[in-house]
Amino acid sequence: MKTSPYQPDQTNLAYSVGVTLDRFIKLKQSDFPFASGELSQLLRDIALAAKIVNRETNRAGLSNIGGAFGQTNVQGEEQQKLDVIANIRFMRALSKGGEVCAIVSEEEDEVIDLQNNSGKYVVAIDPLDGSSNIDVNISIGTIFSIYRRKTPVGSPVTTEDVMQPGNQQVAAGYVLYGSSTMLVYTTGCGTNGFTYEASLGEFFLSHPSIQAPKDGLIYSINEGLEYEWQTGIKNYVRACKERKFQSRYIGSLVADFHRNLLKGGIYLYPSTLKNPNGKLRLLYEANALAFLIEQAGGKASDGGGRILDIQPESLHQRTPLFIGSSAMVEEAEQFINIPESQITGISH
Ligand SMILES: O=P(O)(O)OC[C@H]1O[C@](O)(COP(=O)(O)O)[C@@H](O)[C@@H]1O
Numbered sequence: 419m420k421t422s423p424y425q426p427d428q429t430n431l432a433y434s435v436g437v438t439l440d441r442f443i444k445l446k447q448s449d450f451p452f453a454s455g456e457l458s459q460l461l462r463d464i465a466l467a468a469k470i471v472n473r474e475t476n477r478a479g480l481s482n483i484g485g486a487f488g489q490t491n492v493q494g495e496e497q498q499k500l501d502v503i504a505n506i507r508f509m510r511a512l513s514k515g516g517e518v519c520a521i522v523s524e525e526e527d528e529v530i531d532l533q534n535n536s537g538k539y540v541v542a543i544d545p546l547d548g549s550s551n552i553d554v555n556i557s558i559g560t561i562f563s564i565y566r567r568k569t570p571v572g573s574p575v576t577t578e579d580v581m582q583p584g585n586q587q588v589a590a591g592y593v594l595y596g597s598s599t600m601l602v603y604t605t606g607c608g609t610n611g612f613t614y615e616a617s618l619g620e621f622f623l624s625h626p627s628i629q630a631p632k633d634g635l636i637y638s639i640n641e642g643l644e645y646e647w648q649t650g651i652k653n654y655v656r657a658c659k660e661r662k663f664q665s666r667y668i669g670s671l672v673a674d675f676h677r678n679l680l681k682g683g684i685y686l687y688p689s690t691l692k693n694p695n696g697k698l699r700l701l702y703e704a705n706a707l708a709f710l711i712e713q714a715g716g717k718a719s720d721g722g723g724r725i726l727d728i729q730p731e732s733l734h735q736r737t738p739l740f741i742g743s744s745a746m747v748e749e750a751e752q753f754i755n756i757p758e759s760q761i762t763g764i765s766h
């Protein structure tokens with residue numbers, strides 16, 4: 419009897435390209451014997467909010483949702499209207515679902531305590547990443563990290579629940595609103611990518627078990643800040659140029675990360691005079707991408723050590739970030755850690 423060519427791979431149904439996100443979440447839940455379905459539902463809530471934000475980003479140019487909102491956030495950055503809209507959409511989805519007890523958002527000064535003591539999870543979120551690219555139709559994103567609370571369910575949320583190192587994440591991901599819209603996430607069993615089919619309103623598995631190439635030829639850094647870099651960074655970028663690596667920088671972390679995840683490469687945002695601790699935020703940018711890249715075989719460092727082992731001290735703390743193909747991050751770390759006294763060559 420001839421087997422149907424359309425029969426998905428029974429041995430690994432979850433990984434058959436074309437599986438819907440919903441079905442994938444259901445199938446993967448069986449990987450966690452004690453799973454109660456709350457994390458699965460939380461991932462679905464995030465996917466739903468992503469669909470709504472996707473619709474808003476797609477028509478940003480048509481409606482009056484482009485441009486500045488007229489307020490600054492706790493980082494002192496001017497909020498874009500879409501930053502605020504995305505924040506509201508994700509806040510609603512996360513609070514309605516009932517699984518979340520507290521939220522940390524780039525657009526909120528303080529922790530949002532949902533007074534939902536039955537909520538098991540804490541979410542840290544960058545509702546709209548790449549804000550400087552919103553009005554010019556360049557890819558932007560959303561980044562999220564999920565932790566299980568440390569204090570017992572039913573008790574008030576404490577700092578201990580919110581200030582957890584990245585190695586405590588139970589899930590993390592991003593949405594990329596680009597030429598196509600994708601959701602890429604991990605629950606600690608590999609990194610998988612789903613592409614949104616708007617006409618069907620569904621995310622479909624398109625990139626199962628993503629593996630970041632061990633090495634690459636792409637480096638992503640804002641070279642306009644070169645004069646603010648330490649010598650080790652200058653020397654690393656110089657070495658990339660000498661080897662004719664390609665310089666690619668979109669200015670949206672999610673988009674730069676996604677390209678390098680698939681093609682091989684390194685994204686660098688070092689400390690600068692303006693941002694001595696780097697620009698990117700540990701809790702809702704660096705930790706999520708570090709979990710994803712490690713689950714795909716890559717690396718994420720602050721120049722001195724593993725991003726995921728950093729103990730957070732403040733909600734919006736920043737960190738230098740070197741992330742991507744493992745061999746490239748290791749090499750960048752070597753350049754960064756050569757004591758200035760031993761460095762000869764480049765000086766400006
Ligand atoms: O303009 P710069 O200094 O190169 O910074 C660009 C970086 O800042 C960010 O826009 C910061 O994120 P937000 O847009 O969420 O604030 C990253 O997406 C991007 O990689």
Ligand SMILES: [Mg+2]
Nearest residue numbers: 544547548703
């Ligand atoms: Mg961001």
Ligand SMILES: [Mg+2]
Nearest residue numbers: 524544546547
């Ligand atoms: Mg943002």
